[in-house]
Amino acid sequence: MADLAPREQERSALDALLAPRSIAVLGASSDTAKIGGVPIALLKKAGFRGDIIPVNPKSDTIQGLAAVPTLSAAGRPVDLAVISLPAKLVEGAVDDCIAAGVRAIVIFSAGLGEIDEAGKALEARIAARCRAAGVRLVGPNALGVFSPLTATFATFSTALHATWPEPGVIAIASQSGAVGSYCYAMLADRGIGISHFAATGNEADVTVADLIAHFSHDPATSVIVAYVEGIKDGPAFVAALKTARAAGKPVVVMKVGRSDLGAEAVASHTGALAGAARGADAVMAAAGAYAATSMDDLVDAAEAAATGVFARGRRVGVITLSGGVGVLMADLAANEGLTFPPLPDKAQAAVKAIVPFASGRNPVDVTAQVITDITRVADIAEIAIDGGGFDTVILFLAHMARNLGVMDQLIPALAALRRRHPDVPFIVCARHTPEVRDRFRAEGFLVNDEPRRAVRLAGLLAELGRAPAPAGEVPADAVVRLPSGSLDEVAARQILAAAGIAFPPSATVRTAQEAGAAAAHMGGAVALKIISPDIAHKSDVGGVRLDVAGAEAVETAAREMAEEVARKAPDARQDGFLVTPMLTGGVECVIGSVTDPVFGPLVMLGLGGVLVEVLRDVVFRPAPVSPETAEEMIGALKASALLLESVRGRPAIDRDALVATIVRVSQIAAANRDAIAEMEINPYLALPGGGYALDALIVPHARPVEP
Amino acid sequence: MADLAPREQERSALDALLAPRSIAVLGASSDTAKIGGVPIALLKKAGFRGDIIPVNPKSDTIQGLAAVPTLSAAGRPVDLAVISLPAKLVEGAVDDCIAAGVRAIVIFSAGLGEIDEAGKALEARIAARCRAAGVRLVGPNALGVFSPLTATFATFSTALHATWPEPGVIAIASQSGAVGSYCYAMLADRGIGISHFAATGNEADVTVADLIAHFSHDPATSVIVAYVEGIKDGPAFVAALKTARAAGKPVVVMKVGRSDLGAEAVASHTGALAGAARGADAVMAAAGAYAATSMDDLVDAAEAAATGVFARGRRVGVITLSGGVGVLMADLAANEGLTFPPLPDKAQAAVKAIVPFASGRNPVDVTAQVITDITRVADIAEIAIDGGGFDTVILFLAHMARNLGVMDQLIPALAALRRRHPDVPFIVCARHTPEVRDRFRAEGFLVNDEPRRAVRLAGLLAELGRAPAPAGEVPADAVVRLPSGSLDEVAARQILAAAGIAFPPSATVRTAQEAGAAAAHMGGAVALKIISPDIAHKSDVGGVRLDVAGAEAVETAAREMAEEVARKAPDARQDGFLVTPMLTGGVECVIGSVTDPVFGPLVMLGLGGVLVEVLRDVVFRPAPVSPETAEEMIGALKASALLLESVRGRPAIDRDALVATIVRVSQIAAANRDAIAEMEINPYLALPGGGYALDALIVPHARPVEP
Known part of the structure; x- marks a missing residue:
């Protein structure tokens, strides 16, 4: 562990990014609407407790704060510097920051690596200099970072105009500022706060993977939301997911650029590498990260993960005030791989004893009749949960969650039940008010207002609850020796057979006549293939004949095959034929x-x-x-x-x-x-x-x- | 058209249901929270202009209105009667209504056909009596009807406590009161009003199909939303969809009970017939109705349909302030069968002339830089729409639609563009305020706030814009004669071949030896099958052998087959073998x-x-x-x-x-x-x-x- 020290240093530099004691803004503006004015306005609004140092050679005062002409003129240590300057001034500003002993830098400026090769080269230069100095760099072309926990606002996000962040347990790491802040705002609209937000832009240094690893060690964070377009360093991304897993922190990731169309759009709009959706999906599945496919899916997954209570399986119990919604949920269950096992007979009878018109199987339709005494819903939920052995429970309350009087009765009754079953996720689906939602949420319920999404949440909870399978191993005997040059099928078969892959018996022959003899020896129908080191897809050039029986037929087939292949692939060498018994079925x-x-x-x-x-x-x-x-x-x-x-x-x-x-x-x-x-x-x-x-x-x- | 008169009468009775001049409530209550008290309270709140007649033998005054002990005591004509009485009093109340000359009845009461056979029989009796009297009946077990256009409220929906209906062009017809009112409330939350609402419950008389047909003729309605669990009368449902289509009114339908699980839940919770999802899907597709799969899908489709502007195809143009969201939308396009064709080179160049950092293909990423002069978004949208030939356009504005100052500039500019392209659906996706949403909507934009749903809307608009294929015909020569009794494969082949279905040549033989001879005569490999009128799935009992070549091999195979079939299906008659040439490929x-x-x-x-x-x-x-x-x-x-x-x-x-x-x-x-x-x-x-x-x-x- 010789590299522990530098890693610790990196981590502490990221602390300087998200919990700085002082922040300088290079290119600070008095206009609070300008990009260089926004962070100072936000820091003041948030009551940031450390130093705020506007840097601007043209003003002595910026937004009521004493400004300095250059960073070195500040004469104080600075943890975090924000660079909001034209692209051509960025390199000099970074040098100033390093000289002044800054520990982390956020660069808002666009017009660098996302534009051309010169910009990429410049990014590489400043990143190298920062690295040498032990300084972490976010951006350029980054929306920056903010945290309600530390009142840090090194960002120009317009989302903050409309929605001020509340503290929460979800950290957001996003390559795209727009997507990240949209996600932040969608969570905020649901009354869900965040611990930290970081948008990395061009990722000259700090990547989303770095942030995932960092948040894994952050005591304030229990769920990590990540948005990635291109991943340049696969092993670092995988390592970060594993770090989060080891820390018990679910990671929900949206990786875009999955479609050919999407990949094309990535390539044309950022400098990131794309088209690795297959690989990214594979490593996420292996690491137990959740791969979201849309913004609402991402936010739903984050919200579900933040409850910290995941499903142990896919058996869902539904209690509903509407039979129709129960049926709808049942229809949608298969999409999520969920089952709705019926309540045991005894429990069904107990439900019917409370509401005679109820249908007690599952979904348990308590009917609108329960409205006359709402506590019966809690009684029925108790019977269902105690008796059903469900992994997740969904309660559909229709419009009732907008009725505060009714909720005053129901929430305490359900909360008591919830406390007796703390390990079973419990979803309340209803049209609600923010107040009712927050009361349910405070008691550990997951609240939403759309039946499809409630079922989706149950699926998500099962996904989140699934531990990844153990890793594979590479035994020494898996190493093979390849001959030099390209390999034909016979060579590939030999190598794989020697490595333990089962092949049926086969014969390798030179001539059509020998092929017929080999087939006769095997008996029954055979498959006949051309042998050539130059042909990867034999069937495309007529180099495969299946199900030929009898020496004569096989010989004829081999002769015809050689001619057809010679015609269709005139430059391919022909090294004879492979004869294998025809296997069918399976x-x-x-x-x-x-x-x-x-x-x-x-x-x-x-x-x-x-x-x-x-x-x-x-x-x-x-x-x-x-x-x-x-x-x-x-x-x-x-x-x-x-x-x-x-x-x-x-x-x-x-x-x-x-x-x-x-x-x-x-x-x-x-x-x-x-x-x-x-x-x-x-x-x-x-x-x-x-x-x-x-x-x-x-x-x-x-x-x-x-x- | 001898039945025109009764149909007209039925239609006018449904007018009495949704636009009555007078409403009586049997079982009226002074308690506005009780089911019998709710409609009177709602009618008063709505300012219903006609007579409200509470019927209650125990009170002279109900909610400030003079009550009568019986309906006949009212001494006035009554268009619509609401029955809110215990199940055992319903039959007598219906008789009273008929005697009093009521034209339409809504029965809230539960505990009838959904409970037992006696309830079903009672429902059939009262429905027959109503039919004979020309009275239309909604329910029993119905949430009832309401309409903001006519201030009619014959319902006890709790959704109306929280959300008062605004007038709109969408009519809702739902078997389930809870689902229907949830749909109503979801629309209302989006600021979208309705023309009429009707929940039909047990459908002793009026069905969702009746309402679809009725709304097709309603000038105030331009979109029909339907929720169905079981459909008893298929032809009536199909006819209603065709009526709506002919009237140019899109129908969006949610039919639940699609899954086996769902079908089971239907059967256990209503008296309706279920399990017809295949048939329902087929007739909806043929009639051009949209089949929604969830509540949000249903509401999205209704909202999209209400714009009245549908896509002519599946080519979508995206203009986005966030490259990441553009890529995400591109990823999701394939799910909806959409394509994002690139802008022509000239248009791309024009976009880059406005915003140099923009990526101009499609999605057109105008980048966050455009924020400094928002009208450039309209300029770019104009270039894209004029040059792109798109069937639908999506504009992603991130958080900008919460900034009223920016919107004051942008909306008029986009509205002018919209007016020049009135036939191209235009979706604005952004976090917005209700005010901004309504302003965009007033200009003909479709507004939403989630990228996945914006792409889904583009798919929906393409679905809604697709005309159903022409109907098929039944020519006289399609009539076949079936022999009596069950048919074996040979008979089926003969019948279908005679009717014009192409079969390869075949031989029907009695013995294994004849099978060998027939195969030799055909040459090449053959397929061999047992002939038996008692076996539907021949391969399950060893009655099929494919790809057998040579007289001897075929004879052996036939002999073995006869033995295997005799063993596995000992009671099945064997009538010989069918020999056909082995066809492969395709x-x-x-x-x-x-x-x-x-x-x-x-x-x-x-x-x-x-x-x-x-x-x-x-x-x-x-x-x-x-x-x-x-x-x-x-x-x-x-x-x-x-x-x-x-x-x-x-x-x-x-x-x-x-x-x-x-x-x-x-x-x-x-x-x-x-x-x-x-x-x-x-x-x-x-x-x-x-x-x-x-x-x-x-x-x-x-x-x-x-x-």
Whole structure:
């Protein structure tokens, strides 16, 4: 742990960013509407207790504070400097800050790395100088940071005009200032405060990953919300997620640039790297971070995470004043992978004893009749929760949560129940007033006002409650030796077979006649493939014939194949034929690996044929994976039922063999990450008793990768 | 049109319901919090201009109004009577109403048809009596009706305590009072008024379908929102949707009970028929109604529909103050089937001339820099809209719509642009104030505050703008003759082939030896199937062998098959074997028909194999369908790319042949609706040059259906 000291230093520099004792603003303005005027106005409004030092060579006084012409003229130590100057003045200002002993810098200025190569070079220079000086730098092109806990406002966010931040347990780290502050404001609209806010802009130094790691150690923060466009340093991002996990702090992340369209827009609008959504999704899933897909999803997840009470499973109990809403929720349950198990008979009878017209299964429809004595809702909720064994409970109160008189009776009754079941998340869905919402929230309820989102919250709570599977390992025997040059299928089969992947018996022959003889020897129908180091997709050039039977037919097929391949791929070498027995039945999968430019080797599982090609029903995880993760990958496929169940009389496949193959491919990918760029077994035929790789492809890295 | 007069009478009775000149309340209470007290309190509050007649034998005065002991004692004509009495008094009260010449009745009382058979019988009795008297009846177990246009309040909705209705163009018809009033309140929270509200409860007489038809003729209503749990009369529902369509009034429907779980909950909580989600979805799609899946979706669709300006296509232009939100929207576009085509180069250059840092493609990121002169946003929007040829435009303004000074500049500039493009829907997404929202809305903008929902709205506008395909026809030659008794595959093939469905050549043989000879005669590999009138799913009992080649192999296979089938289905008759040439390549589909108990014959298209079995990738439409509808069905499949595109070098399939087969199956299903319960071609092999039915199943109705 030789690097502990610098890390501690970095952490303390980030403390200077979010809890500074003094703040200087370079380019401070007397106009509170101007970008250089906003932070001073905000600091004054917030009652910041430390020094505020406006720096402006043209004024002695800025917003009533004594200004200095240069930072060095301040003659006092400065923790945090904000640079709000034209782009061309930024480099000199950074040098001034370093010279003055500043510990952290926020640069608002735009027009640098997001514009052109010269801007990128300048960013790299100032970042290097800051690093050498032990100074942390946020930006440039950053909306900056603020914290209601420390009254720090090194930002020009317009969101703060409309909404003043209340203290809370959620920290926000966002590459985009607009998205971050929108998220902040959506939380504020729900009456939910934050601990810290930081928007990193061009990320010349401080990244969202740095902030995730920092917030993991922050006692005031219990949930971390992150927004990322491009991730440049994959391992740092993964390490940050693991740090947060180890600290018991849920991370909810929105990573944009998932679609091709989205990726294109990223590339054209920031200097960040994009297109790594597959890798980012994979590492988030592996690290137990929640990947949000929209702003409302992100904010819902943050709100759910902030309760600190997560679901142990996916069994949901619903108590509703509206049968219709109960049915609607039941309709939506499948989307979230939730089940609504029925109440035990005894509990159903007890519910009916209280409200005879109630439907007591689940959803428990207490009907609008309970309105005449609202405490009966609490009685029924008690029966349902005590008897149902639910992982999450949803209570739909329709309009009743706008009736304060009724709530005065109901909230204390439900709160007592809540205290008896502190480990079961409890969602109240109702049209409410802010006051009623806050009262419910103070008692540990999660409150919302839309049935679909209530069901979504139950799904989120189950996601948040799921511990990530254990990490995989890389055993020494997963290292393989690749021959130099490209590999044909035969070589790939040999390498993977030697590494423990199961292939059916096969024959490698030179001539069409030998192919016929080999087929006769095997008996039954065979698959016939061309052998060539130059052809990756054999079927595209007529290099695969399936289900050919009999020596003569196989010989003819081989001869025709050689001609067709020669015609379609005239430059490809032909090294003979591969003859394998025709296996049928089972489920065709694709198991492969790719090397993500940011996150390294990923292992992939997909379902074969059209499911991969058209529906892209595939799942990635960072390699290596544990058997538990491989199981999780199987379950994450849309068509996982094919692998998990016996479909239409066909016996279920051998899941252990499939899991072992996924694990092994992931180990080979990880152990040979410097040699193997891509690997693919397509198809892997999963059978009731075992499974076989029926094809093999290994693509080495174009050049050796530096260790 | 002999029934025109009664229909007119019905319509006028519904006018008495929603625009009565006088209202009596049976069971009127002096307590304004009691169900019988609420409508009188609401009518007084609303300033209802007609007579309010409390009926209560125990009081002379109710809430300051003179009460009568019985309805007949009123001595005045009464348009609408509200019955708020215990269940056991309802029947007598209805008789009193009829005797007094009431034209419409709303029954609040619960404890009737939703409870037991006796309640159902009572409901049927009173409904019949009302019908005979030309009186329309809402309920029982109904939350009732209200209308801000006519100050009519025949309801006990608690939603009205918190939110008073403003007049608007949206009419709400809901089986569930809670869902309907929740929808009403969600609209009201957005500042959107309604024309009428009606919750129908047990629907002894007036149904949601009746109300859809009624609102179609209401000049004050331009959008109809409907919530249905079970639909008892399919043709009436379809007719109502068509009436609304013909009147140019969009209908947005939430039909719950889609999931098995949901259907179970419906069955246990109302007396309505359920489980018809497939049929309901099919008829809604065919009639151009929008099927919402959640409350927010329903309300979003209603709000979008109320603008009256729909998208002509799916090309969306986005102008955004936040690049990140632009990327997020691009990520979400695919979910909605939207595209974000790039701006033409000239328009991109013009955008950059205004804001040099802008990214001008699409999303057009105007960056936060534009904040210094907001009218530049309008200039850029003008360039984008004039140059982009978009079907819908989204403008993301982040927090700026809370800044009234900025909006005073921007709204007039955008409004002028809006007036020049009145046919292009324009969505403003921003955190806003109610005032800013209303100002934008008054200029024809659709306003919301969450990026995912803004993209969803663009999708909704495209859905709402799509005209339904023309209806199908039933030609006389689609009528087939079924033999008596059950049909085996050979008979089904003959019937369908005679009706114009293409099958490959086949041989029907008695013995295994004949099967071998037939295969030899065909040449190549064959498929071999058992013939039996008693076996619907042959592969489940070993009755199918594919890809067998050679006379000897086929004979052996046939012999083994006969033994296996005899073992697995010992009671099934065996009538020999069907031998067909083995066709490969192409795409396997399933084309079939079912008879929906509510909506009649439906035609189904699915993708074969695992896609049908595991992913349930199927689409239904009411039979018969037009070729245009069949095309639409193909496009509606999740894996439609398989049928629409050339996948991995395989040429695209013959879509005309597939369309013709879907149309023909739908015609046969419709023409023989009284004879055929189900039909299935599984697989239909869609090939590049044509397509073939490879199997056929016809299931006659168990008993002849009365004409």
